[in-house]
Amino acid sequence: MGRRADHSRAELREIIISEGHRQMHEVGFAHFSAREVAKRVGYSIGTVYNVFGSYDGLILAINGRTLELWLDYLEARLCALDVDDDRLRGAIDAYFEFAIINRHAWAALYDFRLPDDIEPPEYYRQKVIAIMTVVEHEVAALLKVSRRSEAPELTRSLLATVHGHCFFTLNGTFRMLEEKDPLAAARARVADALARYW
Amino acid sequence: MGRRADHSRAELREIIISEGHRQMHEVGFAHFSAREVAKRVGYSIGTVYNVFGSYDGLILAINGRTLELWLDYLEARLCALDVDDDRLRGAIDAYFEFAIINRHAWAALYDFRLPDDIEPPEYYRQKVIAIMTVVEHEVAALLKVSRRSEAPELTRSLLATVHGHCFFTLNGTFRMLEEKDPLAAARARVADALARYW
DNA sequence: CCTTTTAATTGAACACTGTTTACTTTTACC
DNA sequence: GGTAAAAGTAAACAGTGTTCAATTAAAAGG
Numbered sequence: 129m130g131r132r133a134d135h136s137r138a139e140l141r142e143i144i145i146s147e148g149h150r151q152m153h154e155v156g157f158a159h160f161s162a163r164e165v166a167k168r169v170g171y172s173i174g175t176v177y178n179v180f181g182s183y184d185g186l187i188l189a190i191n192g193r194t195l196e197l198w199l200d201y202l203e204a205r206l207c208a209l210d211v212d213d214d215r216l217r218g219a220i221d222a223y224f225e226f227a228i229i230n231r232h233a234w235a236a237l238y239d240f241r242l243p244d245d246i247e248p249p250e251y252y253r254q255k256v257i258a259i260m261t262v263v264e265h266e267v268a269a270l271l272k273v274s275r276r277s278e279a280p281e282l283t284r285s286l287l288a289t290v291h292g293h294c295f296f297t298l299n300g301t302f303r304m305l306e307e308k309d310p311l312a313a314a315r316a317r318v319a320d321a322l323a324r325y326w
Numbered sequence: 327m328g329r330r331a332d333h334s335r336a337e338l339r340e341i342i343i344s345e346g347h348r349q350m351h352e353v354g355f356a357h358f359s360a361r362e363v364a365k366r367v368g369y370s371i372g373t374v375y376n377v378f379g380s381y382d383g384l385i386l387a388i389n390g391r392t393l394e395l396w397l398d399y400l401e402a403r404l405c406a407l408d409v410d411d412d413r414l415r416g417a418i419d420a421y422f423e424f425a426i427i428n429r430h431a432w433a434a435l436y437d438f439r440l441p442d443d444i445e446p447p448e449y450y451r452q453k454v455i456a457i458m459t460v461v462e463h464e465v466a467a468l469l470k471v472s473r474r475s476e477a478p479e480l481t482r483s484l485l486a487t488v489h490g491h492c493f494f495t496l497n498g499t500f501r502m503l504e505e506k507d508p509l510a511a512a513r514a515r516v517a518d519a520l521a522r523y524w
Numbered sequence: 525c526c527t528t529t530t531a532a533t534t535g536a537a538c539a540c541t542g543t544t545t546a547c548t549t550t551t552a553c554c
Numbered sequence: 555g556g557t558a559a560a561a562g563t564a565a566a567c568a569g570t571g572t573t574c575a576a577t578t579a580a581a582a583g584g
Contacts, residue, residue: 330579331579359569
């Protein structure tokens, strides 16, 4: 078959990302298959390559979608809190919750790695930075004015801290080590750091 | 061919793990191939399945080897320090160094995940605990006596903290976020936590 | 020592994977 | 209407993990 008028390029892109994301959510990165996605959206595998260029391109697009959903989840949570609430705690909880609810899609963000010599596309970087920026805003609000300029580096470090706890929770390391309350531990480490910045 | 007297079961196991680990070190989890390992050790793929039961069994054995090497690396580092040195800092540095030197094999520890309903074998769990125990010893030494009993939970949390920083360093997240000195950040977060336990 | 049992080893077969490419069909444009 | 470009297909290729009947060599039994 040749060119069909079923969908525009943009629509087709959206359909494949959407079904691909569903697939990733259900079976996880290890069992994800580009061919299976093609089959489910009713196009051939060749078309998927036509739109995304490569397998890596498809995965990046799907992971990009996950990052968008993550940002939405985080913003929705913060939106529900006022300025008096412990908003950073809310952000940490949202980090864990999103990862647990969408564990396969979330894990795929880290299971997939580009070849060593290839940089992620700019659109992907922007989505990561967007999440970091939201958190940074909350971190900055908790620092004394004289140290506000350190908010970016502290935020990166706190993200890594929370990520480590979240990752060990979802990959089974904490189960092996009999850790019962990883979320509380993550909150405690963040509190420890902030105590020194005020 | 049938039964050969070339190697005992234990020798064969060792040969395959050793070559498998070399392979993992070179090409990483994504491009690792059990068939390729079989070819390189001069046995058929069927024999590999005979010895390890499954692909997952082989990967667990290889990752187990990585954990052994990691423990050795950590102990060698601590052995070179005396009681007056900042031994915990040495342990953190060794964590990063090992991960960087053996990045593919190290990443495979986290790239690979067992099916949700399957627990890792006891031998694997023991190796993880062994690493944690070495660190716990150093953490306990830095706590005031009245809080020594909290060493295990604090150690788990500090491991997660350092892991998060190390992971973000190696998977490119910190490059995207323009973090220049992840190791210093990891050390700082550990120091923040310890400041509250003394 | 010779036979039988048993364990080890093989390689072909199967159903999948990502990737490339020659080919066909449709659309858009002159 | 004819032509060039774009879109889409499906087959081919070289891999993968996994299974299993067949084969062979060592061990055990008499």
